[in-house]
Amino acid sequence: MDAANHDAGLLAQFAQGDRLAAQTLTDRLAPRILRFAARMLGDRTEAEDVTQETMLRLWRIAPDWQDSGIAPAAWAFRVAANLCTDRLRRRRPGPTEMPDLPDDTPGMDARMMQTARAAALDAALAALPERQRQAVILRHLEGLSNPEIAAIMMIGVEAVESLTARGKRNLAALLSGQKDELGYEDDQ
Incomplete structure (x- = not known):
């Protein structure tokens, strides 16, 4: 069974009162929605709110869920994207606080480089037009x-x-002058 059908099955089981199905679907979707929202918003607290609201909306529609050609995960990402867009529109322009990203790299130099790379990527992503x-x-x-x-x-x-191609080109342009300071060699 593919992931979309599995998720739809879990949603149907939840609609019939199966709390374990709800937990399983939450465990599958919530971390992905949280990562997406954190990157879109640049604020982990707001991303947590978006994730919670997205999952609440999914549970509310569970009894009426019909396979309309969109998987529950795609539906959840669409809701999260709309919630992020709403929050971004309400914001005043200005610097954003980047979310704390987990770090499993053992060495201090490697951790500092990974942090610098993540910050550069997040800053470059934040500079892209929203749809890109x-x-x-x-x-x-x-x-x-x-x-x-x-x-x-x-x-x-x-x-x-x-959108993806333009976004990648724009990211490359935004990051091109930072290769040396981010530890990338010219041939990469």
Whole structure:
């Protein structure tokens, strides 16, 4: 059974009162939604709020869930994306606080370099137009397929490909002058 059908089955089981199914689906979706929202918003606390609201909305629609061609995970990412967009529109322009990212690297030098790279990536992502940022995060950081992203963003696959390509070009341009300080050699 593929992940989309498995998730839909878990949602249906929850709708019939199965709390274990709800926990399993939460364990599968919430960390991915949280990572996505944290990268979109640059604020872990807000991302936690978005994740909680997304999961609450999923539980509310569970009794009425119908397989409309969109998987529960894609539906949840779409809701999270809309909630992030709403929050970004309400914000005043200004610097954003980056979320604390977990770090499993053993050496101090490696940890400092990883932190610098993550901060540079987050800053560059924050500089992208919202739709490009959303497409790049979903594709390259969350690993979703172009058809899944198209369903989440409610656009065609070709538009996803275009947004992702433009976003990658813009990221490369934003990060190009930082290769040396981030520890990347010219041939990489």
